[in-house]
Amino acid sequence: MLSTPGTDPVAVVGPGAVGLALAARLAGRGHPVTLCGRPGTVPLSAVTSSDEHGMRTADVEWHSEPARVHPFRWVLVATKLHQRDAARAWLERLVDSHSLVIVAQNGIEHRELVPPHVTPRQVVPALVHFHAERHGRDRVEVRQDGPGLVIGDDAPGRRARPLLDRTGLGVCPVSDFTTAAWRKLMVNAVANPLTTLTCRRVEVLGDPAVRDLAATMLAEVAAVGRAEGARLPAAAVDDVLAWIDARPAGAGSSMLADRLAGRRLEYDGLLGAVVRRAHRHGLAVPVCTAVLALIAALDAAPAATHDTFENQEQQWHE
Numbered sequence: 001m002l003s004t005p006g007t008d009p010v011a012v013v014g015p016g017a018v019g020l021a022l023a024a025r026l027a028g029r030g031h032p033v034t035l036c037g038r039p040g041t042v043p044l045s046a047v048t049s050s051d052e053h054g055m056r057t058a059d060v061e062w063h064s065e066p067a068r069v070h071p072f073r074w075v076l077v078a079t080k081l082h083q084r085d086a087a088r089a090w091l092e093r094l095v096d097s098h099s100l101v102i103v104a105q106n107g108i109e110h111r112e113l114v115p116p117h118v119t120p121r122q123v124v125p126a127l128v129h130f131h132a133e134r135h136g137r138d139r140v141e142v143r144q145d146g147p148g149l150v151i152g153d154d155a156p157g158r159r160a161r162p163l164l165d166r167t168g169l170g171v172c173p174v175s176d177f178t179t180a181a182w183r184k185l186m187v188n189a190v191a192n193p194l195t196t197l198t199c200r201r202v203e204v205l206g207d208p209a210v211r212d213l214a215a216t217m218l219a220e221v222a223a224v225g226r227a228e229g230a231r232l233p234a235a236a237v238d239d240v241l242a243w244i245d246a247r248p249a250g251a252g253s254s255m256l257a258d259r260l261a262g263r264r265l266e267y268d269g270l271l272g273a274v275v276r277r278a279h280r281h282g283l284a285v286p287v288c289t290a291v292l293a294l295i296a297a298l299d300a301a302p303a304a305t306h307d308t309f310e311n312q313e314q315q316w317h318e
Ligand SMILES: NC(=O)c1ccc[n+]([C@@H]2O[C@H](COP(=O)([O-])OP(=O)(O)OC[C@H]3O[C@@H](n4cnc5c(N)ncnc54)[C@H](OP(=O)(O)O)[C@@H]3O)[C@@H](O)[C@H]2O)c1
Pocket: 013, 014, 015, 016, 017, 018, 019, 036, 037, 038, 039, 041, 078, 079, 080, 081, 083, 086, 087, 104, 105, 106, 128, 129, 130, 131, 132, 133, 134, 254, 266
């Protein structure tokens, strides 16, 4: 049984934007926080988080070798979805039968991340409804633009809530987590690839032809979500488009930012998951399948630099 979190130690796997935001808040409340980072990276000893209330710096521990960690009662996972194998390697060592694993990621496959020895009652999927942007490796800027962390109002969710409350980022328990996850997936599976493929910010969805494409994709995603048990009426497509329209002027997307920085793209656990589930239900999702092929092909190629274009042009002329 888990007791209240008090100031228990917490392990955070994936010290990126979301991981640092959670780590900084918990460390600031007196929890000894251990960041579990990519092997071979330089250790961090402190993290700084800023928001509309100011800036705070808190000390942290650092590990980059799963073999060297021991089980923690509280484990937060905030890697990207394509870093699943790395996260699993950490969880193999960090989790025992007393642990609770809170998976703060997009998508619908939170429970598939954890190793077989972890029971479903030990896993808490959490949808991130705040915006966190990393500056350098040890600084994060947080903007509250939603309810914070959305979790299921079930037994594991209720066990996680006291710890998550201590982040001050907001916790929103929902009775229908499946619908909440699919609503968010509608946004991420569509807006992220379309911004990345066009190399344009979210405003690209205001372009009439791209908007039609987005609406068709959203209708396909919603149909798959309904087959998975999400309550998504036909109006969900317009609701999602209206939500995207309301993004602040100049808003980009996390996938476009990753592409521009030359990082791998988080598409398989989002649009890829939609297409996989569609196949399972015998549903045709032709437009999502086509866009998935394009984003996968883009991810397979290194981000083009001016030099690469010049080299390619030279090769074509030879
Ligand atoms: N940021 C947001 O505002 C936001 C909002 C909503 C949802 N989300 C979702 O939240 C999740 C996390 O997103 P994020 O923005 O925090 O991503 P991120 O900034 O890319 O962070 C991922 C972190 O995982 C680390 N990592 C990679 N391999 C690792 C390994 N072997 N061991 C340990 N750590 C490893 C990365 O290390 P390096 O630093 O070395 O690359 C990075 O620090 C994603 O599913 C995202 O879609 C994010």
